[in-house]
Amino acid sequence: MKYYVAGGTFAFIGAVVILMVMSALEPARMESFTQSYESRRIEEGAAIYESSCRPCHGPQGGGTPLGPALNRANLFNGDYLNAIGWSGTLADFLSSTVASGRPLPTIGTDFPQRMPTWSESFGGPLRIDQVENVVSFILNWGERAVVGIEPTETTDDLMMGSDIFVELPEGDVAAGQVLAEQTLGCTACHTLTAVGPSWEAADGLPGMGVRGGIRIQQDNYTGNATSSDQYLIESVVETNIHIVEGFQPNIMPNDFGERVTLQDMADLLAFLKTFE
Amino acid sequence: MRIPRPKILSLPFLDDIEEKGVVKASTDLADDVVTRVTSGLNITDIRGVLRGDPAVRPNPRLTPHAEGFWLHMKPTYYNNLMDGLYPTFRLGWLATFFLVWETLTGLYLMIFYTPSPLVAYENMLNILSNVPFGRWMRDTHKLGGELMVLVVVFHMVRTYITGSYKRPRQFTWATGGILLILTLFVSFFGYLLPWDQLSLWAVTIGASTAEATPFIGREADLLMRGGPEIGANGLLRAYLIHVILIPIIMFIFLGIHYYKVILHGHSLPPGVEEPGVDTARKVPMNVRTYFMPKILTRELVYVAGLTLIMLVASAFTLGYHAPLEPHADNLVTPLHTTSPWYFLWIQGMMKLGDKFIFGALIPFGIVFGTIVAWPYIEVGRNRRYGKRRIGLSIAASSIVLAAILTYMGTPWFGVETSPDQEAIAILLPQTSPGPLRLADWNDIPFGTYSASEWESAPTRTTSKLLKMFDRELDHARDNPIYGDVEGFMVVEDWQSDLKKITVRVVWVDPETGTPGEFSEIFFFHRDSDYGQGE
Numbered sequence: 001m002k003y004y005v006a007g008g009t010f011a012f013i014g015a016v017v018i019l020m021v022m023s024a025l026e027p028a029r030m031e032s033f034t035q036s037y038e039s040r041r042i043e044e045g046a047a048i049y050e051s052s053c054r055p056c057h058g059p060q061g062g063g064t065p066l067g068p069a070l071n072r073a074n075l076f077n078g079d080y081l082n083a084i085g086w087s088g089t090l091a092d093f094l095s096s097t098v099a100s101g102r103p104l105p106t107i108g109t110d111f112p113q114r115m116p117t118w119s120e121s122f123g124g125p126l127r128i129d130q131v132e133n134v135v136s137f138i139l140n141w142g143e144r145a146v147v148g149i150e151p152t153e154t155t156d157d158l159m160m161g162s163d164i165f166v167e168l169p170e171g172d173v174a175a176g177q178v179l180a181e182q183t184l185g186c187t188a189c190h191t192l193t194a195v196g197p198s199w200e201a202a203d204g205l206p207g208m209g210v211r212g213g214i215r216i217q218q219d220n221y222t223g224n225a226t227s228s229d230q231y232l233i234e235s236v237v238e239t240n241i242h243i244v245e246g247f248q249p250n251i252m253p254n255d256f257g258e259r260v261t262l263q264d265m266a267d268l269l270a271f272l273k274t275f276e
Numbered sequence: 277m278r279i280p281r282p283k284i285l286s287l288p289f290l291d292d293i294e295e296k297g298v299v300k301a302s303t304d305l306a307d308d309v310v311t312r313v314t315s316g317l318n319i320t321d322i323r324g325v326l327r328g329d330p331a332v333r334p335n336p337r338l339t340p341h342a343e344g345f346w347l348h349m350k351p352t353y354y355n356n357l358m359d360g361l362y363p364t365f366r367l368g369w370l371a372t373f374f375l376v377w378e379t380l381t382g383l384y385l386m387i388f389y390t391p392s393p394l395v396a397y398e399n400m401l402n403i404l405s406n407v408p409f410g411r412w413m414r415d416t417h418k419l420g421g422e423l424m425v426l427v428v429v430f431h432m433v434r435t436y437i438t439g440s441y442k443r444p445r446q447f448t449w450a451t452g453g454i455l456l457i458l459t460l461f462v463s464f465f466g467y468l469l470p471w472d473q474l475s476l477w478a479v480t481i482g483a484s485t486a487e488a489t490p491f492i493g494r495e496a497d498l499l500m501r502g503g504p505e506i507g508a509n510g511l512l513r514a515y516l517i518h519v520i521l522i523p524i525i526m527f528i529f530l531g532i533h534y535y536k537v538i539l540h541g542h543s544l545p546p547g548v549e550e551p552g553v554d555t556a557r558k559v560p561m562n563v564r565t566y567f568m569p570k571i572l573t574r575e576l577v578y579v580a581g582l583t584l585i586m587l588v589a590s591a592f593t594l595g596y597h598a599p600l601e602p603h604a605d606n607l608v609t610p611l612h613t614t615s616p617w618y619f620l621w622i623q624g625m626m627k628l629g630d631k632f633i634f635g636a637l638i639p640f641g642i643v644f645g646t647i648v649a650w651p652y653i654e655v656g657r658n659r660r661y662g663k664r665r666i667g668l669s670i671a672a673s674s675i676v677l678a679a680i681l682t683y684m685g686t687p688w689f690g691v692e693t694s695p696d697q698e699a700i701a702i703l704l705p706q707t708s709p710g711p712l713r714l715a716d717w718n719d720i721p722f723g724t725y726s727a728s729e730w731e732s733a734p735t736r737t738t739s740k741l742l743k744m745f746d747r748e749l750d751h752a753r754d755n756p757i758y759g760d761v762e763g764f765m766v767v768e769d770w771q772s773d774l775k776k777i778t779v780r781v782v783w784v785d786p787e788t789g790t791p792g793e794f795s796e797i798f799f800f801h802r803d804s805d806y807g808q809g810e
Contacts, residue, residue: 001570001573004574008576015583015584022409022587023408026409029593037401037405039773040804042801043801046771128394182778
């Protein structure tokens with residue numbers, strides 16, 4: 001009996017002591033969770049950006065001919081918001097734009113498409129919390145955007161440049177596929193949508209792997225390629241030298257020569273040649 | 277001679293002061309109040325109980341049992357054979373403790389919860405990040421719920437082994453069986469409330485068995501989910517079932533269960549009575565242990581001890597924490613998703629064949645029906661172990677079978693998954709944070725690493741991760757439909773404090789020579805810190 005009472009009293013006092021220790025630690029714990037929760041919003045937002053925003057706004061937010069850059073300094077230093085007369089915060093501006101899109105082009109811009117609505121509230125696919133996550137991700141560019149982006153990737157590989165006659169190393173199809181589908185996002189326009197010519201064989205034309213052979217024979221061909229392979233390389237690095245009928249210049253970025261290495265180009269070429 | 281004071285106001289206490297003096301009048305008043313509150317024990321009596329003094333005669337400690345509400349539910353005295361740990365292990369009291377524990381912590385959580393898919397998950401994050409004691413309340417509520425299932429099952433197994441369900445306690449057992457089923461279901465519906473992937477898919481798997489009900493399957497399924505898939509209506513229904521419907525029924529059955537225990541007395545250990553005789557109700561004077569002080573003290577010690585254990589279990593970062601997966605998404609089914617552990621045996625059975633037979637008829641009709649009706653089926657009066665070989669063998673084999681079926685319910689049995697996905701899931705599991713998310717952000721430098729060259733990785737963390745990845749890839753290498761399997765981990769600088777980590781498996785189909793690739797991307801922030809208990 002004595003031991004029971006002693007044990008019970010000890011347990012009770014122990015419980016009270018633990019509660020006191022806990023209440024002392026709670027503020028720090030809550031703060032730490034808040035921070036990690038904000039960080040996870042950025043992670044989630046990055047994943048959504050990768051699948052939904054990247055095709056138009058570029059992999060690192062640098063913009064493409066389809067959509068403006070998001071990592072630019074004037075977005076974060078307030079100049080842009082002043083120019084358009086937005087009175088709320090940048091976060092409000094971003095979440096409103098992501099949620100409800102843009103029905104009209106912004107004055108002074110000339111993008112071929114309007115930003116669609118993304119929030120479920122306006123018929124888009126994203127929940128409200130997902131829109132907020134994307135906003136957190138975009139806001140995370142702020143630091144680097146204001147001080148200017150420093151290139152952090154260093155590579156010993158030679159960049160491709162715009163010489164379509166350069167000798168390429170052995171290409172790897174799988175690596176090329178990754179480049180086309182993920183790293184560079186080519187398929188967003190060339191397979192999934194009809195923004196650029198489809199790589200698949202269609203309308204009496206063969207697949208992109210051999211189509212160059214036909215193109216360079218055409219009378220209206222304005223490029224320098226002398227073979228199907230060179231035509232493909234040219235299409236990647238000199239995008240405006242020859243515009244296929246039915247498409248507009250400047251839609252495809254003209255800077256792939258500075259973005260891909262010789263090896264990348266070889267891989268990409270190997271992958272493209274699988275479309276017959 | 278005192279002159280009588282003219283009585284304007286009649287206050288007995290003032291009269292008492294006049295008569296006995298302030299001190300005596302006040303202590304008498306306090307004594308009176310305490311006696312009323314405890315339904316019969318005054319301050320001296322309570323002191324006697326706490327000190328363990330022998331009771332005076334007539335015993336005032338019996339009055340609260342006769343006149344009070346709360347102790348009406350407890351026996352006045354126990355047989356000496358029943359006051360220790362054996363044979364009850366106080367499991368019934370433990371189950372009651374958890375019911376009250378769940379009610380109290382649940383009420384606290386209700387304050388910060390709205391049952392709507394728009395905000396339910398945000399509520400969880402708010403509870404974790406902004407509510408004092410929020411994380412602990414959530415953890416202990418979840419842990420208590422799971423322990424309650426265990427305790428109720430153990431209570432039932434104990435009652436079965438000692439044969440205490442036999443006449444005259446058949447109905448006590450039946451109410452206990454119903455309480456077991458209610459415990460399972462209250463816990464099951466609670467699963468949905470956090471509105472994360474774990475909730476949604478555990479409940480979706482469970483709810484899909486409702487569809488197998490004959491004739492009204494589609495209607496039952498619709499009624500429970502509130503639509504073709506679980507959405508706002510389904511969440512609200514699960515919430516109301518969890519916080520109102522089942523708790524009310526549980527408290528009613530708990531009352532009946534307790535009442536029956538008082539009515540029939542605790543059944544004595546099987547060996548001490550003649551077969552077929554039940555003497556528990558009449559306890560001879562010389563073998564009585566009174567509730568007060570001995571049993572009361574032990575029960576209170578249990579409560580204090582369990583409270584301490586439940587606090588220690590989840591109070592700090594090291595300890596049990598309720599999981600919280602990403603936001604519920606009806607379009608994304610996580611790999612390795614399962615129903616709650618106590619329903620895995622049903623999931624295991626459903627892998628055997630027909631959904632109706634193995635998912636509805638056997639578990640809900642036959643198993644639960646048999647449990648509740650068992651004392652009316654097995655009517656032998658003898659409670660001696662030696663005379664119940666068949667009954668005890670059935671129980672033992674049922675437990676073994678349940679264990680086997682539970683194993684069969686896990687993703688490691690009878691589920692075909694591709695080894696490339698499994699290899700990535702070893703680093704980035706979809707139902708828990710996993711080693712990559714838990715790794716130190718600074719220890720994963722930028723670069724491209726191949727799994728088979730884990731030894732040359734720049735940091736120990738990276739090397740450990742790649743080694744795990746490589747080991748898991750061996751399953752793909754052993755598989756004849758994969759050739760030249762290799763795994764890569766590409767770490768890129770993506771944003772301030774944000775790394776993009778691509779985990780990729782590439783292979784070549786040995787027959788056609790076509791390359792295959794599967795990859796997952798994980799964006800890793802410096803401060804996301806997955807290891808703080810959620």
